[in-house]
Amino acid sequence: MLPLNKEQEAQLGLELATKRQEHADLDAAIHTLSQSHMADRMLIQRLKKRKLALKDRIVQLENILLPDIIA
Structure with a gap:
């Protein structure tokens, strides 16, 4: 998944x-x-x-905005 720009991040944050x-x-x-x-x-x-x-959408948005970073 491509990184979000600031506008996309703000939009998703507002939706969340x-x-x-x-x-x-x-x-x-x-x-x-x-x-x-x-x-x-x-x-x-x-x-x-x-x-x-x-709740499903909230989890989906949280995963987009705060992805688990597993190295």
């Missing part, structure tokens, strides 16, 4: 911060809905699925 915030927001929403006695199980499942997809 956004995805982390969205992940935290979903976590809070899932927790709140789970505590509710009127919770829609299908909605909670969709939110959990979205949260997992976000």
